[in-house]
Amino acid sequence: MNMSDIIGKKRNGETLSQEEIDYVVAGYTEGSIPDYQMSAWLMAVYFQKMNREETFHLTRAMKHSGDVIDLSGIDGVKVDKHSTGGVGDKTTLIVAPLAAACGVPIAKMSGRGLGFTGGTVDKMEAIPGFQTAVEADRFIEQVNTIGLSVIGQTAHIAPADKKIYALRDVTATVDNMSLISSSIMSKKLASGSDAIVLDVKCGDGAFMENLEDASILGQMMVDIGNGDKKKTIAVITDMNQPLGQAVGNSLEVIEAIETLKGCGPADIQELSLILAGIMIYAGGKASNREEGYEMAKAALDSGAALEKLRQFVEAQGGNAAVIEDYSLFPQHTCQRELRSSQDGFVGKIAAKAIGLASQHAGAGRATKEDTIDLSAGIYLHKKVGDSVCSGDILAVIYGSDEEKVEKSAQEAEKAFVITPEKPKPELLIKKII
Numbered sequence: 001m002n003m004s005d006i007i008g009k010k011r012n013g014e015t016l017s018q019e020e021i022d023y024v025v026a027g028y029t030e031g032s033i034p035d036y037q038m039s040a041w042l043m044a045v046y047f048q049k050m051n052r053e054e055t056f057h058l059t060r061a062m063k064h065s066g067d068v069i070d071l072s073g074i075d076g077v078k079v080d081k082h083s084t085g086g087v088g089d090k091t092t093l094i095v096a097p098l099a100a101a102c103g104v105p106i107a108k109m110s111g112r113g114l115g116f117t118g119g120t121v122d123k124m125e126a127i128p129g130f131q132t133a134v135e136a137d138r139f140i141e142q143v144n145t146i147g148l149s150v151i152g153q154t155a156h157i158a159p160a161d162k163k164i165y166a167l168r169d170v171t172a173t174v175d176n177m178s179l180i181s182s183s184i185m186s187k188k189l190a191s192g193s194d195a196i197v198l199d200v201k202c203g204d205g206a207f208m209e210n211l212e213d214a215s216i217l218g219q220m221m222v223d224i225g226n227g228d229k230k231k232t233i234a235v236i237t238d239m240n241q242p243l244g245q246a247v248g249n250s251l252e253v254i255e256a257i258e259t260l261k262g263c264g265p266a267d268i269q270e271l272s273l274i275l276a277g278i279m280i281y282a283g284g285k286a287s288n289r290e291e292g293y294e295m296a297k298a299a300l301d302s303g304a305a306l307e308k309l310r311q312f313v314e315a316q317g318g319n320a321a322v323i324e325d326y327s328l329f330p331q332h333t334c335q336r337e338l339r340s341s342q343d344g345f346v347g348k349i350a351a352k353a354i355g356l357a358s359q360h361a362g363a364g365r366a367t368k369e370d371t372i373d374l375s376a377g378i379y380l381h382k383k384v385g386d387s388v389c390s391g392d393i394l395a396v397i398y399g400s401d402e403e404k405v406e407k408s409a410q411e412a413e414k415a416f417v418i419t420p421e422k423p424k425p426e427l428l429i430k431k432i433i
C-alpha cells in the first residue's frame with residue numbers, strides 16, 4: 001500500500017477500504033507517514049468527506065491504536081458521559097455523583113481542556129489535594145467501593161487520535177463530522193464503559209451551531225457506539241449562552257457544589273437531572289428516562305448526591321472541607337465589574353465571546369504548555385431574558401493579573417446585547433437521539 005495513492009483516492013472522492021484506513025492510522029501513529037502526507041489526507045477527507053463505513057473503520061482503528069480499558073472487574077452496567085464542549089459546562093461534576101448515588105457505577109476518564117476553560121480534570125484539580133492520576137487497580141477498587149471515580153485520561157488511550165487531533169488543530173481540519181465523531185468515539189469506546197450518554201452542544205458557543213448539524217453529529221456518534229455494542233444515547237442541548245452563571249475552573253466547581261446542595265442555577269440543575277436520568281436508565285436502574293429523572297431528583301433532594309461527591313473527593317485525596325468552605329479554593333486577587341449602560345432585557349450573551357474572555361482572564365489554555373489560573377473566570381449576574389436597569393451588574397471578571405482581567409472585561413462587555421423586548425427563550429433540550 002502507498003500513502004500517496006490513498007491520498008489521491010480520497011482527493012478524487014473515492015471510498016477507502018478498512019485496510020487503507022488501518023494503514024493510514026497505524027503509519028501515522030508509528031511515524032512512518034509524515035505530517036505533510038497526513039495533512040494532505042486530512043484535507044482530502046475534509047473536502048470529500050467519509051461515508052458511514054469509512055467513519056466506523058477510522059473510529060475502530062483509532063480505538064485500537066492504544067489500550068482498551070477492561071472494566072469487567074466492576075459489577076453492573078458502567079455508564080460514561082461526554083459533552084462535545086461548551087462554555088460553563090460543569091455537568092460531569094454534578095451528573096456523576098447523581099448517577100452514582102442511584103447505583104450506576106461511574107468509572108470515567110476525562111481530559112484537560114484547550115480553549116475556553118479547563119477540562120473536567122483541570123476543574124477537579126481546583127480542589128486542594130485532588131488527584132487525577134490514579135493507578136488502574138485503585139481506580140477500579142474505588143468504583144467498587146463508592147461507585148464513582150473520575151481520573152485523567154492516560155496517553156495510552158487512542159494515541160492515534162491524540163496525534164491526529166493535534167495535526168487537525170493546526171491544519172484547519174477539525175471541523176468535519178466524520179473526524180469529530182471518530183475522534184470522540186474512539187476515546188469513549190477505548191475507555192471501557194458499557195453505555196455512553198453524549199451531550200451534543202448546539203449554538204454559538206459550540207462546534208455545531210445549528211440543530212441540523214448537531215443532529216447529524218449526534219446520530220453518527222450514536223451509530224458508532226451502538227455498532228460497537230455500547231448502548232449510546234445523544235442529547236442535543238442549547239449552547240447559545242453559557243451554561244449556568246460560572247465560567248472558569250474554581251467558579252465552576254463551586255457552582256457544581258451549589259447545584260448538588262439544591263441551590264444551583266435553573267438551567268444547570270435541569271440539564272444535570274435530565275442527563276443523570278438518561279444515565280440511570282442506560283445503566284438499567286430505571287425502566288425509562290422519566291423514572292431516571294425522578295430518581296436523580298430524589299438523590300438531589302435527599303442530599304445523597306452531595307454525600308457521594310464528598311466520598312469521591314475524599315477517595316481521590318481532595319480536601320472535602322471545600323464543600324462547606326469555598327475560601328479553600330484558589331483565590332483571585334483582582335476583579336472587575338461589568339455594568340449595564342441601559343435599561344431593558346438581556347437579549348443575548350454570546351457564549352463564544354464569554355468563553356474567550358474567560359480564557360484571556362487566565363481560565364483556559366491557548367496552547368498545551370500554558371498554565372491555568374484556577375481562580376480566574378467570569379460570573380454572570382444576569383442571564384438571557386433577565387430584566388436590567390442601567391448600572392446593574394451584568395458580570396464580574398476574576399483573576400490574578402490586572403491587565404488580563406481588564407482585557408477580559410472589555411471582551412466580555414461585547415458579549416452582552418441589551419434589547420427593549422424580552423427575548424423568546426431557547427429550548428434547553430433540543431432533541432434526544
Ligand code: URA
Nearest residue numbers: 165179180181183184
Ligand atoms: N473533541 C474531540 O475529542 N475531538 C474532536 O475532533 C472534537 C472535539
